[in-house]
Amino acid sequence: MLTVEGLFSAYGRIEVLHDVSLEVAAGEIVALVGSNGAGKTTLMRTLSGVQPIRGGRITFEGATINAVPAHLRVSLGISQSPEGRQVFGPLSVEDNLRLGAYRRRDGGAQASLARIYDLFPVLREKRHLAAMGLSGGQQQMLAIGRALMAAPKLLLLDEPSLGLAPVLIDQIIDAIVTLKGEGMTILLVEQNASTALAIADRGYVLETGRIAFQGTGAFLLGHPKVREAYLGA
Amino acid sequence: MAEVMAEFLQLAFSGLTVGAVYALVALGFTLIYNASDVINFAQGDFVMIGGMGTVFLTAAGIALPLAALIAIIGTVIVGLLLHRFAIQPARGASPVALIMITIGASIFIKGVAQVVFDKQFHSLPAFSGDTPIAIGGATILPQSLWVVGGALVLVVALYMFLEHTLLGKAVLATAANRLAARLVGINVTIVLALAFGVSAAIGAVAGVLVTPITLTRYDLGTLFALKGFAAAMVGGMGNPMGAVVGGLLIGLMEAFGAGYISSTYKDAVAFIAILVVLFFMPRGLFGGRSVERV
């Protein structure tokens, strides 16, 4: 579904991603792990088109999308829940979700809304509240829900467990597994590598802007170097 | 006693009339500031273009309603051009640089207006005649009702647009978090252009409505921009409700100040208001939006 070949990305003159290649097939959960500052968020931003691409090629469903602007990538079916949640603070929970369906023209927003409220019942409870009044975990659910409102083919999740209490992390992970069960394709970025690799079909380890290891989730979980560097074992 | 009351009412009417115009200019500031962080000092020139455009079009024999409509559309085009050729190319520039750009644009607009129009003061006939309406011993001009009523309609229309349409919500979303707005598929460039276009339209309508009362000239925008800016600051920059209240407040303070103290310092009232309010409430009466961007 998604193919990234030899991707370069930079902030000004500082190159952050060097020759990154990866692939996500339909129906997979692919985990992208790596330490803080490795370039995971930069990669996600580049995939969504909010960060310019310096070199290489991004192909989505067979078409090169390098030149497609961010808003049209959402129309193509790439939707992201960004790092740090980035909810629309002063807007209500429901408005945040409805804006997730901003580019949808299939009239399915209402049905998606109901489904997201089933996935995260607390959002239904708080639907009239301003998003900035939610707890961190609830904002994370809102960010994921908002991304789902676009009815994406590929869901990009950047650090959905960041800063959450363990019980909330479990809730988010359960939701991700549920989504996969429904056929969603997911690229999951996590610093919390063990959790991510445990539910992933395949994974990549990003080290200072380069792919250092790749393989199935189980392979990476068992890899001595990966265990040493990222799993604290 | 009745005389005192009548004088008070008279001053209040005139304060509310000019305050309504300040409120509209402040709303224009607010809309653009929210969507783009730009404080657009060309906002007052939109008022001038709306008024002057209508004056010259009616002079050319076009009926007033049509002339006003054309002038408003023309002002919107100026607003869009301002965004496209002055603001958009400077994307990412510092707030101070962007303010400088809008001040430059304002000077440029005045220069062009001097050539396209002229350097004289102009007026329009009042829409519903000049017979004052007596209320409680005071009188109000029918045109004042047009100004206040028109401002009310615009405020309600803007509120309905922002709160009850998806496109309006997209403007609010862009103001709240531009990165997230892009990630949900909002074309932020279009939203910013929309903010400039709508602000220009609001300014132009204010210009059409107020010209029969205050007269207009190619350089009148500066005064409106300063008063509208003061109103927006007093209310809390970025807060639409604050813009409206701030505008009315400054209009009223000017009128009462001129009536009870002296009209010599009328134009200083706005600045005293800014200083006083910001000294005690640095974020304005209604709390402006904190400038945070990702």
Ligand SMILES: Nc1ncnc2c1ncn2[C@@H]1O[C@H](COP(=O)(O)OP(=O)(O)O)[C@@H](O)[C@H]1O
């Ligand atoms: N907006 C930015 N401007 C300049 N450098 C940045 C910016 N965002 C991130 N970086 C740098 O890019 C590198 C990768 O950051 P990031 O993609 O956020 O990593 P990760 O998500 O893996 O923690 C880091 O060295 C970081 O300092």
Ligand SMILES: [Mg+2]
């Ligand atoms: Mg990151």
